[in-house]
Amino acid sequence: QQQVKQSPQSLIVQKGGISIINCAYENTAFDYFPWYQQFPGKGPALLIAIRPDVSEKKEGRFTISFNKSAKQFSLHIMDSQPGDSATYFCAASMGAGSYQLTFGKGTKLSVIP
Amino acid sequence: NAGVMQNPRHLVRRRGQEARLRCSPMKGHSHVYWYRQLPEEGLKFMVYLQKENIIDESGMPKERFSAEFPKEGPSILRIQQVVRGDSAAYFCASSQRQGPAGANVLTFGAGSRLTVL
Numbered sequence: 001q002q003q004v005k006q007s008p009q010s011l012i013v014q015k016g017g018i019s020i021i022n023c024a025y026e027n028t029a030f031d032y033f034p035w036y037q038q039f040p041g042k043g044p045a046l047l048i049a050i051r052p053d054v055s056e057k058k059e060g061r062f063t064i065s066f067n068k069s070a071k072q073f074s075l076h077i078m079d080s081q082p083g084d085s086a087t088y089f090c091a092a093s094m095g096a097g098s099y100q101l102t103f104g105k106g107t108k109l110s111v112i113p
Numbered sequence: 114n115a116g117v118m119q120n121p122r123h124l125v126r127r128r129g130q131e132a133r134l135r136c137s138p139m140k141g142h143s144h145v146y147w148y149r150q151l152p153e154e155g156l157k158f159m160v161y162l163q164k165e166n167i168i169d170e171s172g173m174p175k176e177r178f179s180a181e182f183p184k185e186g187p188s189i190l191r192i193q194q195v196v197r198g199d200s201a202a203y204f205c206a207s208s209q210r211q212g213p214a215g216a217n218v219l220t221f222g223a224g225s226r227l228t229v230l
Contacts, residue, residue, distance in 0.1 A: 004155070036221075043117065043204055043221030044156070089155060097217045099146050099208070100172075103155030 004092050006104025013111050019077040021107045023090035026071065030092035034101070035064065035075050038087045047088070048075075051096065080111045115140075117222035118187075119205050125228045132192040132199070134225045138207030145188045146219060147180060150202040162188055195229045202226045 005024045013019045023033075034049035050057045050064040050073065057064045063076040077084055087108050091101040118137040126132050138145050143163055148156040158172040162182035173180070177195075182188040192199055203226075206219040 006155070041223060043206075043223045045221065046218055091155075099144070099161050099217055099219065100158045100169075101148075101156070101219070103157070105153065105155045 004090060004102050004104045006090050006107060008107060009105070010108045011110070013077075013080045013109065015080060015082060015111055015113050017080050017111075019075075019080045019084065019109055019111070021075045021088055021090070021109070022072065023074065023092075023104050024070075024072045025092050025102075027092070027094075027102075028071070029094050030102070032093045032096040032098065033064070033066065033073050034091050034093075035062075036089040036091060036103075038089065038106075040086075044089055049096070077109075080109075082111045082113060085109055085111050117142075117205055117207050117220055119203075119222035119225050121225060122223065123226050123228070125230060126195050127230050128196055129194050132195050132227055132229075134190040134192075134203050134205075134227070135187040136190070136205030136207075136222060137187040138205075139220055142207035142209050142220070144208045144210070145182050146206045146208075147188075147190050148204045148206065148221075150204060150224070152201070156204060159190075192227070195227070197229045200227055200229045 035047045036044035037047040038044040048059050048062050052068045061078045066073045087106045089106045090104040093101045145162045147159040150156045160180045161169040177193045179191045202224045204224045206221045
């Protein structure tokens with residue numbers, strides 16, 4: 001079965017620190033890798049996404065690093081803030097237009113003051 | 114824009130009963146998707162619908178589960194004769210278009226949490 005493995009399951013980071021969440025995939029046909037952010041009681045919301053033709057994408061404090069040969073990608077949150085506390089899901093699909101996203105199990109991030 | 118609306122937010126059913134979950138897509142969105150999140154798992158695709166059509170149900174369990182998106186009204190995910198293993202969060206998402214060009218950004222609802230006693 002196509003899988004996306006996500007780690008860690010939970011993460012506690014001091015305010016101002018860097019949060020790093022890692023994902024690995026198996027299916028080399030995946031070519032679109034979005035990250036979703038989910039606050040308690042809300043649905044997942046698209047945060048940032050990357051395609052494998054670039055190794056890094058940055059939007060504000062959020063950066064995706066992508067390693068095609070290792071089939072790994074990661075989310076870095078710089079200067080983490082308490083408002084970033086949420087569950088983060090990595091996902092993968094075959095094509096940016098695909099509706100069939102394969103999700104990781106999620107990482108619960110807590111940013112403490 | 115109210116976003117994707119799902120109801121009920123929480124539903125408790127006893128084994129053998131039926132569960133009906135409703136989803137109203139974002140205004141202007143004609144594509145609806147249902148995903149299921151089992152405890153300690155990631156979201157998994159179930160079904161993709163457009164008005165009056167099931168486009169892809171490859172993720173739906175073969176029995177007891179059905180989905181519809183009628184011409185009028187919300188999309189409905191129906192689970193007959195629920196079992197404890199159906200306890201999960203069911204998320205609906207919608208999008209404006211489906212196509213190979215560009216990103217198909219799914220907007221998710223807050224989910225319906227089904228508990229089977």
